[in-house]
Amino acid sequence: MTETETEASALAAPGTPQARATLADVGRLAGVSPKTVSRVILGSGNVAEGTRERVLSAARTLRFRPNHLARNLRHGSVTNTVAFVIGDLTNPFYFLVAAGIERELAKHGLMMILASTDDDPASEERVVETLLKQRVRALLMVPIAADQSYLEGERQLGTPVVCIDRPARNLIADSVVLENFTGMQKAVRSLTRAGHRKIGFVCSPAELYTHQQRLLGYRQALLEVGVTDTSRWERLEDADGPSAEESVRDLLALEDPPTAIIAGNNRASSGVIHALGNRFDKVAFVGFDDFELADSAGISVVAYDPAELGRQAARLVLSRLNDPIGPPRQIEIPTSLISRGSGELTVTLPQ
Amino acid sequence: MTETETEASALAAPGTPQARATLADVGRLAGVSPKTVSRVILGSGNVAEGTRERVLSAARTLRFRPNHLARNLRHGSVTNTVAFVIGDLTNPFYFLVAAGIERELAKHGLMMILASTDDDPASEERVVETLLKQRVRALLMVPIAADQSYLEGERQLGTPVVCIDRPARNLIADSVVLENFTGMQKAVRSLTRAGHRKIGFVCSPAELYTHQQRLLGYRQALLEVGVTDTSRWERLEDADGPSAEESVRDLLALEDPPTAIIAGNNRASSGVIHALGNRFDKVAFVGFDDFELADSAGISVVAYDPAELGRQAARLVLSRLNDPIGPPRQIEIPTSLISRGSGELTVTLPQ
DNA sequence: AGTGCAAATGTCAACGCTGTCATCATGCTC
DNA sequence: GAGCATGATGACAGCGTTGACATTTGCACT
16 A cells, blocks of 8 residues: 655645634624524524624634534434444445435435444444434444343433344334245245255354244245255354355255255355356255346345335334334335246256 | 334333433432532542442433533534545445444444435535534545535644545545556556457546546556557446446447457446356456456456455544644555456457 | 541533523504 | 514523532541
8 A cells, every 4th residue: 555645735734723613703703692693593583684694704704613512412412313233334235224224314314323233242232322322313223132122211212213124122112124034935935836845045043033034934935845854954054155155065965965055145145156156057046135246147036125124214213203102113125036047947846 | 015013012101201311310319419420420530439339320220321412512522423425325335435434433432424425516515514513523535526625624623534535626635545547557458468459448437536547547558558549449428337238239339349348347347247248258358346246257357445445544534633734645545456257368469 | 636638529610502581772553 | 752563682591511620528647
């Protein structure tokens, strides 16, 4: 990395480290009271046209910028920032969700503040606590800790809490989740219809709600065609790419290898694809979560709109701000199977 | 989308809409002055052990949570939020940058607040203004407007401004950019070494710094092998996927079609790949910006670490907070050509 | 018992803003 | 010309916190 030092020009010299102008400063310059300046800035109350102009000009001269900290404090410490607590920032899934949230909130003048727990359950409460001290207006979160009951007090104080992707535990809160179960069911059914019975399932451990639901959907769909024991096909390692890759090799090395593989999330998909190469004519593959270029790579996936998750969550926040005491709601975002080739291999039914 | 209403349980009933506890409330309950409570909460000053315990217990009972708005106001309106103003949240590139920023800032107790201009130059100043009213501690931005001189006053007030991916215009500010020129040069050189002379260049219009630099790198590399006029090969449409796709068809339909194509950014890559299918044995292809699965798709790209952009930018902020008056710095993040197959086609030199 | 000193606690004001209420000038009505 | 509504402005307090400074308490030492 190279680093260039541009020499400081005259313009860059910070001169007198001038202080930030306040209402009082502007008032002094314009020859009016701070309150009158406030009226001009807020556009409230009656101010004579001449005064208004003098004030505005003074404000411009002093580069006045109202202090929202003070304003918010004055108004009962109600801010217009909404926090989104996310597990892992590098997962594109969450970013699309964040994008959906940001857009929806921005329409209503709210800003999104992002904080990450780094997928560490222990740090969740600490992070949330920090945000609450900032008096965020609402809390959007992908719960990762085993228990969110610590938020009960805050909820009673009227801070909306909306959980994303997974419901809260031990806390009554709104939530937005995916149709995990039925989505996975659709994927597996499409395979069983094509004759597959030996279907590998590569995913993270089923502790998380989403993975659990998907696993159940997988089992259910196989049960429907009479397969009762799927344990040999289930590989629930901590599925980041590499370990998923290994799981696949593992599965293919069985004496009686699977004819199809399902990935339970995008990380797992990535690993599976690496392991399989492009040989979807030998082993069918369907992933959960869509991704960039899955399209041109011809990968079939269970897809949904991550931004929609965010939008709906943001809407829940907004409606909760209007109606703090309504019953909790859970919204499910639909998922659908997109067939692009990798999952279309037909096999003749055994026996 | 289905919506389930869970009936409100007894627990959900918000009961008395209790107010938020303050230092005074806690003090009243513990039988001490607000100041003593403050001392306990801050862990500063001497407090008798017994008092400390009484205060802490009272704070727990009342679910006291210090009001950082008030604290920050008291302390000269210095917050610990840093704003990141981004053009388009849905571009994975920016996510990764944001992730880098967030991680680095979090280490120093700073939070990142995200705001988007939706790639609209006109809204940049408005968005930034809103953030400054919140008294953000520093400003990280991907400049999109033609002029950032409106930030001069704020800079003088000591707010660090760091521009990402493109330098600021008409404003002296730190910045972190990519080695766009040399990166592109490397890519094109690898093609010219393989005999290519007719090299298509698909990118967005060259108004933006990055695209301009990349275009210049492309031209320079061709100039090195004696190609002086590249205008027939340049397709600088507003390169989202579809229009890039069209540009490629356009190029291939020339009587004398290019033997290689370069994409100037990830959106363009996406379009080019769609248009070319997988026929990299007929036309070589190198993209700028890496992406998920470029790897297994065998796409050669000029890559770099987007998170590193964010990290370095965050570090500039931190060092600027310590040293407000040093000369402005520009950091360049290295780029490198990653050969994966799509750009390896050799052609016999014409003539 | 008197002095000195540190530990423990409290009082007060101010950070910047705005809602409430008060004041004052103006112009109109009857 | 007294009475009154209206418009324009200002004084003041307080949002929750904490630094500066003041006061009180306890205890060791002469």
